[in-house]
Every structure is written in C-alpha cells, then in structure tokens.
Amino acid sequence: MYTCSVPSCRRPNLYGASCLLCERRFCVEHLGKEYHPCPDRSIESEQDAYHDAWVDARVVEINKLIASLDLDALCARASSLKGGVRCETPPLVYDEDTCYIMMGGMNYHFPLKFDDGDTWICRIRRVNINTPPAAIEDVVIQSEVATMRFLHSVGVPVPRVHDFGLHTSDNPVGTAYILMDEVNGEPLNWTYIDEGDKKYILEQYADIFIKLSGHSFNAIGGLQSRDDEFYDVGPFTAYTSFLADLHPDGAVSLLGPYDTHETYLRAVLERTLEYIHSGKGYVKNRVDNYLLHKYLYECIPDIVKATNTDGGFFLKHMDDKGDHILVDEGNNIVGVVDWEWAQTVPKAEAFAAPSFIAGVDKYFGDADVELSDDEILFADILDGKGKEELAMLVRNGRLQHRIWRSIFENKTAENLPDSFVSLQTSLFGANNTPVEWETWKGLALIKYKDDIGLQRLLTEARLL
Numbered sequence: 001m002y003t004c005s006v007p008s009c010r011r012p013n014l015y016g017a018s019c020l021l022c023e024r025r026f027c028v029e030h031l032g033k034e035y036h037p038c039p040d041r042s043i044e045s046e047q048d049a050y051h052d053a054w055v056d057a058r059v060v061e062i063n064k065l066i067a068s069l070d071l072d073a074l075c076a077r078a079s080s081l082k083g084g085v086r087c088e089t090p091p092l093v094y095d096e097d098t099c100y101i102m103m104g105g106m107n108y109h110f111p112l113k114f115d116d117g118d119t120w121i122c123r124i125r126r127v128n129i130n131t132p133p134a135a136i137e138d139v140v141i142q143s144e145v146a147t148m149r150f151l152h153s154v155g156v157p158v159p160r161v162h163d164f165g166l167h168t169s170d171n172p173v174g175t176a177y178i179l180m181d182e183v184n185g186e187p188l189n190w191t192y193i194d195e196g197d198k199k200y201i202l203e204q205y206a207d208i209f210i211k212l213s214g215h216s217f218n219a220i221g222g223l224q225s226r227d228d229e230f231y232d233v234g235p236f237t238a239y240t241s242f243l244a245d246l247h248p249d250g251a252v253s254l255l256g257p258y259d260t261h262e263t264y265l266r267a268v269l270e271r272t273l274e275y276i277h278s279g280k281g282y283v284k285n286r287v288d289n290y291l292l293h294k295y296l297y298e299c300i301p302d303i304v305k306a307t308n309t310d311g312g313f314f315l316k317h318m319d320d321k322g323d324h325i326l327v328d329e330g331n332n333i334v335g336v337v338d339w340e341w342a343q344t345v346p347k348a349e350a351f352a353a354p355s356f357i358a359g360v361d362k363y364f365g366d367a368d369v370e371l372s373d374d375e376i377l378f379a380d381i382l383d384g385k386g387k388e389e390l391a392m393l394v395r396n397g398r399l400q401h402r403i404w405r406s407i408f409e410n411k412t413a414e415n416l417p418d419s420f421v422s423l424q425t426s427l428f429g430a431n432n433t434p435v436e437w438e439t440w441k442g443l444a445l446i447k448y449k450d451d452i453g454l455q456r457l458l459t460e461a462r463l464l
Helices: 044-068 071-081 134-153 195-213 261-277 286-298 300-307 373-384 388-395 398-408 416-428 437-447 452-463
Strands: 107-114 119-125 161-165 177-181 222-225 231-234 244-246 252-254 313-316 325-327 333-336 343-346
Touching: 071 107, 071 161, 071 177, 134 161, 134 177, 134 222, 134 231, 134 244, 134 252, 134 313, 195 313, 195 325, 195 333, 195 373, 195 388, 222 343, 261 286, 261 300, 261 398, 261 452, 286 300, 286 398, 286 416, 286 437, 286 452, 300 398, 300 416, 373 388, 398 416, 416 437
Parallel strands: none
Antiparallel strands: 107 119, 119 177, 161 177, 222 231, 244 252, 313 343, 325 333
C-alpha cells in the first residue's frame, strides 16, 4: 500500500522493511546501509545502539498519540454512557517501566476509572510507520467490535464493549478507540504453567471451543454487525498488510467474504503470489517462497478434500499464541482478548489446536508432524466432554498448522526443505513418499518458466 521512502523511487514498500527508528520504508533494492544507516538489532555490535534509538522512537510515538487524544471528550462520552457517573483517566505519560503493560504490538491501553468503582479500558491503535491507513483500521475496528459483541452474547468470556469510535471528522476523541470492561487477569504464559494447572486451564479452554462449535456461519471472512443480535460475514481483517489494497481515491479493497473453502484458498494464494512477485513481501528467499506458493496453489483440491468443510464455517482467534488468554491467580480464565484478526474459517481449521499448546519443537519444528503432549491432553479432554469430533479435529490439526504457516510465513533456505517434506506428509499421509525440495524445485523451474512473476524474481535475483 506504500512506496519506498528513497527519493525518486516508486517501488512498493517491502513488508517488514519499515523502520520504527527513522520512520522510513524501503523496497527490495534499497535495504542496504547506504540507504538505511540506522542500527541493526540483528547485528550484535549494534544492539545497544538499536535499543537506545528504539526507546527514543517509542517515546516520540506515545507522546504524539497522547497529544492526539481529547481526554475530556473521551471521559464525557464514557460518563454519558454510564448514566452520568463521573470518570477520569490517570496522567498519560511515557513510563519505561510500565509501558509494556499498556502497549502491545498493535494497540495502546489505558484505564478510565468511574466514581462508582467501575473501570473501563480504552483501546486505541498505535500510530507509527507500520500503521495501516485509517480506512483499513476502521474496517478492522468494526469487525473486532462485532466479534466481541457476538462472543459476549454466546457466553465466551470477553470484555463487554461499551462504545467505539472511528477515524471520522465527527469523532470528538480525536482518534479511533474502543471502550470495554477491564478484565482483572494476567496474560497466560504457557511455558511457566505446571502440568496440573495445564489440565485445569485446557478444560476451561475446551468449553470455549465447544461454545464456538455451536455457532456456524455461511461464509469465510470477518464478522460485521447488522445490529446487536444478527451478524454477517464480511471481508477479511487478518493480515491486511497484504490482503488489502488502498486505492488512490482512498477506497479500501479487502478480500472476501467467500462461500467455499476453495475460493478462499485461491484468492489468498493468488494475492500472496502477486504480493511476492510485485516486490511487496518476502525479503529473503523470494524465488523459493514463490515456488512454494505455486505448489500450495496446485494442492488446493487436495487441501479442500483433506479439510472437509461440511457443516459451515466457524469463528477462530487468529493469534492464539497464549497471551490472548487472561487468567487470575487461581488460573481461572477470566477473559479472551485481542480478537481484531478473528475470522470464520472451515471447521478443521477453526478447531485445530491453538498454537500455544502445539509446542515450540512440534509447531515450529519444520520436520516434525507429531502432536505435542499438550495437544494430546487437549484432545483427551474434549473426548471426556463428549465432543469426539472436536477431539478428532485437534488430533488431525497438524495439516492446518502446516498450511497456514506455509502461506503466511517467510521460509528461509535453511528451513524450507524440511517444511516442504512435512507439508506433504501432513497432506498425503506418512505412507506417501514425499518429494525432496531440490528435486521438486528443479522440475518447477522448468514447469513455470513462462510465469511472468517467476521471470521477474529470477531476473532480480541475478541483479542483486
């Protein structure tokens, strides 16, 4: 959606090549130090300098964000929604020690405290070089609000949403926001949970799975609200960095919704292939990643057959790495948060094991297709609750993990061969003899020799 910041360059900004320190964007041709002299955190000798510059940039960002807010207007709005009960916010200033509590990767949070003892949380979008255009943010916010209101209505523990505002001229607060109940809990850190408590937490999370499985939708996409009781499926809000387009007139173009699994996969993979060959994504190993996505495109009929989409589509949290779950001191789940990327997907994808229990060595180990002990435990818990189909989807979920990671994760030359083999094993079964990456790649380069996208990538690779 953006172009390179180097003067006279009109090439597209490469995803992941935007600098928070100098607030500039770069294309594939302008990644070198001669164009971008900021400290590089991947270089050990520059890590201290990077950290200092990063803190300075964060101070500037938060101060600009605070300056854009009309806190009096926000408190007046909140007070009116609560029948005139007065509220106030704490002084909003940058604090190195507490900033990590209030700010995540995408949002900034602060409390509104009412005289009757209640506390609401205001959630506002961060504003930096990685922030999507306001028109796209507004679509994401509306979908997040619709999702949370739907979940609250069906008994999933989410904060109740009281109000939201968009990037519009009639928004007196000055920026987009969501007002919601405060949830008194801490983000779950699965690594430090002992075995006995894991079972207790997963029993609760299984109940959430069961509630979600009771509500199907007729399309794949993000939720939109028609009113407080009826919800439609609209376009995707996940991965808007490359599944969205912003036109010169300011109009937003998002993918979806789709009424079949096949059309969904074709649209996402076609957009991803365009995203790679146009120079918008995949900083390294672009030729191999392009070919991998061509392979996935060929496999769409096999993926659809293996996934089996009977029974509609179901809501899934798309960033389920564990910290989206808030727990109290007794490890009771008190809230599930961060639904901004949520979307409806085929049943097999929706109810594959969440990534936080898939295990680092299993989920991220590209050669491994075995389930983790936590996944097995989770499936057993679902069995014990009489939900054999959900248990089966968890046990068969490695295919969904592999497909999703193959589509949306940049593969390096080191991990792609194992990833390619494990993808085939997950898709076609352990009895199928997988084709080694280098063998398939050699044949693919011949097969797709007339593909315009591949030709362009091969030419650029020779020039770099």
